[in-house]
Structure formats: C-alpha cells, structure tokens
Amino acid sequence: MKKIISDTHLNFTTSNKGEWLPRKSTQPLRKQTIPLPPFHSFLTHQTQLLIMASSPAAPMFLRRRTQAPRPAAPAPLPGDSSDDDGEYDDLCCEECGSGDSPAELLLCDKCDRGYHLFCLRPILVSVPKGSWFCPSCSNQKEVKSFPLVQTKIVDFFRIQKPSKPRKKPVEAIADSTKKRKRAGSLVMSKKRRKLLPFNPSEDPDRRLEQMRSLATALLASGTRFSDDLTYRRGMAPRSANRASLEKAGMQVLSKEDTQTLNLCKRMMDRGECPPLMVVLDPLEGFTVEADRFIKDLTIVTEYVGDVDYLEKREDDDGDSMMTLLSADDPAKSLVVCPYKHGNVARFINGINNHTPEGKRKQNLKCVRYDVDGECRVLLIAIRDIPKGERLYYDYNGYEHEYPTEHFV
Secondary structure (H helix, E strand, O other): OOOOEEOOOOOEEEOOOOOEEEOOOOEEOOOOOEOOOOOOOOOOOEOOOOOOOOOOOOOOOEOOOOOOOOOOOOOOOOOOOOOOOOOOOOOOEOOOOOOOOHHHEEEOOOOOOEEEOOOOOOOOOOOOOOOOOOHHHHOOOOOOOOOOOHHHHHHHHOOOOOOOOOOOHHHHHHHHHHHHHHOOOOOOOOOOOOOEEOOOOOOHHHHHHHHHHHHHHHHHHOOEEOOOOEOOOOOOOHHHOOHHHEOOOOOEOOHHHHHHHHHHHHHHHOOOOOOEEEEEEOOOEEEEEEOOOEOOOEEEEEOOOEEEEHHHHOOOOOOOOEEEEOEOOHHHOEEEEOOOEEOHHHHOEEEOOOOHHHHHOOOEEEEEEEEOOEEEEEEEEOOOEOOOOEOEEOOOOOOOOOOOOOOO
C-alpha cells in the first residue's frame, strides 16, 4: 500500500478576507479496504476505497490510512517459467472491453475473466493478496437492513437512558462557561473560532432511522459499534498513546473545545447521534450524507477503532487504518484499525484530489489533536453543509501519494 499523508493540524487563523483557514497539517495517512461486496463501489473522492471480497463466501468492507510500506512482492519460485508470459496478451476487461493498462487488469481465480481495478464497483486500490473472485463468481448476498426496532437499536448502540431532560448542545456549552466568562480578563485578544457540537435531529424516530442505517453498514462490515478508541490485549496499550511522542508536534485541543468533544460523546451515549445517514450507493458503496444542516466547524465525529502499533500492521491488507501517532521512533507510531470496532467515521468517503470537481466536494477535514495528553482524530466541518450533501475529506493531505485518480 502506498503511504498516505493526511491532515494533522488544524489551527484557526484568518485570511486577509476574514475567512477561517486551516493551518498546515502533515499527518501520514494511508487507507486500505478489505473484501467488499460487488454492489459496494469505491469512493471516488479520496474516501474509503471499498475492496471487493477476496473470498466468495465472506463479503466485508474495510479501509485504512497509514504510512506502512507496501509489502515486497514475493520472489519467483525456483523453476518458474516465463514461457507463459504471453498467455494473457489478448485479455480484455469484461467491463470496458479494453486491454489497455494490463498492469491493472485483475483475473478472477475461478473463471479467469479480466477486470480493470478501476472498472470494478467498488474500485480496487491494488491487487488483493489472496484469491479474488469477480462479481459473477463471488455469490455475495445482498446486505440486509437492520430492523427498525427501538429495543434492538438501543441494545446495538448500548444507549443509556437519560435520568432527566437534556439541554440543547449550545445551551449546555454556554452554561458550562458562564461562570468563567464573568471572571474573565479584560485584556483584548485575537478572537478564536471555537469548535461546535453536532446538533442531533429533534425527531426521535428520525434518529432511529439514522442509527439503523449505521447499524446496517457496521453489520455488513463485521464491525461492532464503538464511539471510543479501544485498547485490546495483544495490541498497543493505552499507555502507548502519548501525544508528547509526536515527532512534528500536535495541536492541543483547548479546554473549551475538549468540553465540546465530551458533550458530543455524552449525546451519543444517550442516543442523540450526529444527524448523518449511511446510504448504500451503487457506485460508491456505503457512504455518509448529512441528514440535517451542519454548521461550519462542527465536530461531526471522531475516528475510532482498535489502537495498534504501526509496525505490526505493515502487512495489513485492510484499507481503513488511520494514523494516530507518528513518532520519531517508528516502533512507537500508532494507528487506528476500525475492523473490529468502529463508528460512522469509517464510512465517510474521500475526494478525488486530481480534479477541480473532486476538490470542491471536500466539506470535512481530518485533524489530529492532543486531548489531555492523548492523540485523538476528529472529523470537522470546514464549511456549512446542507441537508442531503454527502460528506468527503481528503485522504492524501499534501503528498498526494494515494491513488485517487480513478475515484468516481
């Protein structure tokens, strides 16, 4: 897999036009995907590429973003002959009918028919390590929708029942800062734009629909819901997640913005989810769209999953890993792996940063923060997002090494 550099820092500065501008962000980020059903298609805009299932019996989708190097190709076995190198010279793609780009033609391990990586739906980022079966031979079943039953959704997301009526997110933040504001200094300072909590849909039935859509995608991916970083036995311990080890330094989340992030977590715990709908697109696969107006600088979600050491994931064939900590000592670098545990963040797609149209689709920014001494990855709105608009962010950051030129 190629090394992907993703945005890491998001400082609030202003341009000469008074616009908010994100400051330099340099975080290695690499994204991969694992077996995915044919109806899933890869994201176009540098989102998560969904890779088709590498086995006919087990459809699943994953992705990843990190700086782990691509494993070296195996050396040819003794006695291998190159006499049959021309056996597939006349092979053409079943989708487009062309034999161009032979290096990107993939053969089905059952029927020997060929398909361009970029002609498949979903698009494949690279040739799978193991066996691969075309859509006709994979026998993958259609994804089943999660039942729209309140008790099942409550159990799936482990929702906690509130003991008393809750205030609106903005009101809760205002109350928590009233006392401090009265005692504030009169010294003038440059105004800094604060992060905002997401604003849940007011209709409880609509929130159930939103959570149902996420539960459907998670079950299809073989993933358990989690809204926090998880530390599992045999992987990196929580003590390894130290923001002070970041080689380039990491932006510290302010106390007020940390309160906002914690408010978002509490809302999710009681079933007040972000106003997002996960939809299954025939071209892009699972993707996420705003189900309500989202204001600029809103914390949309946190990128979560199992935390592990990067060096242990160098041969990982998934496409959803996200860089969490990039240390001077590679042995201490960490990644987030949302294969077993994850949330809506893993289904948010990326942009095709090779085209102006693709770049215009970006409405989120991926930012790593130092939160109370630990590294956290947040997805933050960088402009107002109307209801119905799909969410996209840049998988590549500044190095542009991730192959997004075929993203639809």
